[in-house]
Amino acid sequence: MMEATVESTIEQSADSLVSRPATGERAPVAEGETVGSPFVDSPKMAMRNVDVFYNDKQAIFDVSMDIGSNEVVSMIGPSGCGKSTFLRALNRMNDTIEGARVEGSLRLEGQDIYDPKLDVVPLRARVGMVFQKPNPFPKSIYDNVAYGPRIHGLVDRRADLDDVVEDSLQRAGLWNEVKDRLNQPGTGLSGGQQQRLCIARTIAVSPEVILMDEPCSALDPIATAKIEELIAELSENFTIAIVTHSMQQAARVSSRTAYFHLGKLIEVNDTERVFTNPEHELTEAYITGRFG
Amino acid sequence: MDTSTLLAITAALAALAYVIGRGRSLSQAADIGGIRKLNSLPFYYGMLTALWCGLPALLLLVLWLIFDEAIIQALLIESLPADMRDLGGSELGLLLNSVQNIANGNSAGITNPDLLAAGQLLVSLRENSQRALAVVVLSGGLLFGVFGWARIRPQQKARFQVEAVFKIVLLLCSCIAIVTTLGIVLSVLFESLRFFQTVPFFDFVFGLDWSPQMAIRSDQVGGSGAFGAVPLFAGTLLISAIAMLVAVPTGLMAAIYLSEYAGSRIRSAVKPMLEVLAGIPTVVYGFFAALTVAPMIRDNGAVLGLDVSSESALAAGLVMGVMIIPFVSSLSDDVITAVPQSLRDGSFGLGATQSETIRQVVIPAALPGIVGGVLLAVSRAIGETMIVVMAAGLAANLTANPLESVTTVTVQIVTLLVGDQEFDSPKTLSAFALGLMLFVVTLALNYIALHVVRKYREQYE
């Protein structure tokens, strides 16, 4: 199973699309199988049969799905269902947790990211991450954004670094608010600004994929709206996977939605389909608020 | 009845008062429709009664113990024949001393019938005093207990009153610490002032020569002594600097390893070991320094052709540094661990390696706390005594050469005060002046350090 190639799974997904009714009655679903369309053509990231363990406790069970280029995929589900765990597996952030273990195949543009010979440093530069709680470093705003380019040696000249910092802050929609105080500590910004600073910090290393773990859960509605706007803009250049506990947010920002339940991937479908006509009864139970 | 029995009986009385007071509140509650009609829980009524009984008894006991010696002595002097009574202070003191001895049962060699009679009197006075004490304390406790018991009403704010009493008790306890500190500071300060009457302050602080051999009698030869403390400050600084050079890098790196790299198994094995290091008495470090490290340094120095004194600043400083390692490492470990994991995640998420994360995110974030810990360690090094007493020597050399023998402020305080000394010569008084200096410096260091650490804590909630 771990050797499942991308081509064969695409066929599989095409199969499942025709074999399932598009609307109306839900077909009885086989135990443990993901319904909907988890796979796409030429995926950016392809995950097959992923299991994640914390010591002996399994948190993710046999999850297979694709993330397409320049799409926004949202991951929803009751808390504790393993959304963060799965997301962290995508850039090997689980490596930093003692006792965490990932099995299965996870590929970024065909390259196995859990290859023992692979260096996580360039991987994490390609797959960046924005966290639930804004976590600016105790450094100036400038140094926060310059941190990534510096450690990766992306720029040689100070002027180039200035450009990268300005460009990243521009794209994170923060430039106008902070351009006069780049030397002040990033920790002095408001929560929403801090989170946009963290996004700027992430895009400063020009990643291909940005993983966001509930990026708005610590923010007020106005700051949230700004971040959501930002996500829409970023999706032109980046592939984004976002975990959210807000179904409205998933509906607003993402094109595809994955529903997790107790460590299993239950359903992946176009966002609209998931929220109007879910294929799986568990998904429906969740979006209609029967548990959450 | 001796005092400890009396205390036990008073405690029993208070316990009884608790039970009875609680019972009374319960029975009153029953009359008016249950515990919920009471202002406070029955526990507080019991407690209040117990306090009414116990506190006055205790107070009486303390007052009695404070004053009874004086009263007994006055009565005793009153009973002595007039010629003895009129003797001067110290001779009368001697007489009273022998009376005490007689009363304590060793009247050997004393034949004066007046004194023997006085001894008898003292014995009976003491017995009476004990008896009266018991009566006063117990009846006082009983009386006030009954008073408290009689005051119990359902609407009485018992909980409020009990808590007020406990608040006062807590306040008194914290006052004891403060008052004691204040007393110590004042006594050191006054003795120092006396010292500065004979030796000018600036001669002391800026003088380069330390040889506190003051003539005790005016006709004695041996000069007037020199009280320039600079060599002591310099020696203290030298040894502390060596100690910090050892302790800060080692302790910090140990802390980084333990908090960032070590797995939980290594961590749980190494941390207790470091704490054992912190629990070794400094006197043990002292003889380790004097008997092992100092000769080793001297022999190795001889091999290299260096002239190392057998009591070198280096030996004392090295061992003191080792002693302080666990101090530095556990304080640094605390602040490094307190750096939120989210900061590390943020750095890893950008593709930073672990060492980049530690150097550029974790250490800068923890730096204020680490600085605070180092300052606390410096203040410990400066105040450390045993190791330097045993390993650093007594010669007040003004030198920056760590291979020579130096002395420190603490060592001099010890040598000045050890042995029979008169407490009014400049020699002994200078110890207080040194103590004052030490106190001021360590107080300042601790204040700054705690301030820095607190600031740091606030930064991360």
Ligand SMILES: Nc1ncnc2c1ncn2[C@@H]1O[C@H](COP(=O)(O)OP(=O)(O)O)[C@@H](O)[C@H]1O
């Ligand atoms: N560091 C960890 N160690 C052990 N178990 C963990 C750890 N992190 C998460 N888990 C467990 O894994 C499961 C999934 O957690 P998580 O991925 O955080 O869920 P979600 O993000 O969907 O709320 C939960 O049961 C949680 O208790």
Ligand SMILES: [Mg+2]
């Ligand atoms: Mg989560």
